Amino acid sequence: MSATITKLTPTSLSALLCARICHDLISPVGALGTAIEILDDPSNLDMHDDAMVLVRTASRQASAKLKFLRLAFGAAGSAPGVIPTAEIKALTNDMFQDAKPELVWNIDTDGVDKDRARILMNLVMLAVQAAPRGGKVTITRKGRGATTDSGADFTLISEGPKVRLDEAVARAIAGKAPEDGFDGRSIQPLYASLLARDANGTVSATATEDAITFSANFAATI
Numbered sequence: 001m002s003a004t005i006t007k008l009t010p011t012s013l014s015a016l017l018c019a020r021i022c023h024d025l026i027s028p029v030g031a032l033g034t035a036i037e038i039l040d041d042p043s044n045l046d047m048h049d050d051a052m053v054l055v056r057t058a059s060r061q062a063s064a065k066l067k068f069l070r071l072a073f074g075a076a077g078s079a080p081g082v083i084p085t086a087e088i089k090a091l092t093n094d095m096f097q098d099a100k101p102e103l104v105w106n107i108d109t110d111g112v113d114k115d116r117a118r119i120l121m122n123l124v125m126l127a128v129q130a131a132p133r134g135g136k137v138t139i140t141r142k143g144r145g146a147t148t149d150s151g152a153d154f155t156l157i158s159e160g161p162k163v164r165l166d167e168a169v170a171r172a173i174a175g176k177a178p179e180d181g182f183d184g185r186s187i188q189p190l191y192a193s194l195l196a197r198d199a200n201g202t203v204s205a206t207a208t209e210d211a212i213t214f215s216a217n218f219a220a221t222i
Contacts, residue, residue, distance in 0.1 A: 017187060072121040081114050085107055116154075131158040135161060200219045
């Protein structure tokens with residue numbers, strides 16, 4: 001790891017993660033505020049129907065983001081456990097309902113260990129970000145367990161026009177500091193790598209002209 005990372009204090013890490021969460025939530029929360037201002041203005045009666053549509057859309061987006069980020073970034077309870085795959089899919093699909101790339105799921109197990117589920121969700125965030133013009137993100141799990149993810153590997157492939165792997169993301173997911181230091185955007189791939197390390201695993205990102213691949217690999221458990 002670079003010297004920059006070794007100087008990243010717990011306070012700095014938590015502050016940067018909070019900045020990332022606020023960045024994700026500011027758009028729907030701001031839209032709610034705008035809609036309420038319109039509804040409170042009697043001179044804008046002709047815009048009330050549009051404002052109510054905005055309220056419904058923004059409240060749905062804010063709720064979806066909060067539920068997703070609570071698990072992806074938070075502990076969601078300290079006890080170990082397994083997150084149902086259906087719940088992971090629902091949270092993720094709701095979070096990225098308005099995103100351009102399509103999410104394609106190839107996970108057929110019933111549940112995923114909570115710590116690894118958080119890593120998977122963080123990688124989905126990066127995979128969607130890597131396809132800003134649309135396309136698809138294929139999420140695949142292969143493992144040695146029948147119903148859970150003991151020894152599992154996750155692979156996420158982003159395909160589509162203008163797919164890209166930002167240099168800051170590539171460095172952060174590899175455990176290195178971006179040249180300009182961390183910000184609310186680049187801290188998230190570093191956080192994914194820290195989660196993987198704590199789960200006795202690794203994460204990586206590779207790029208070709210046509211696709212970006214994010215992987216998580218874990219040691220087998222007996």
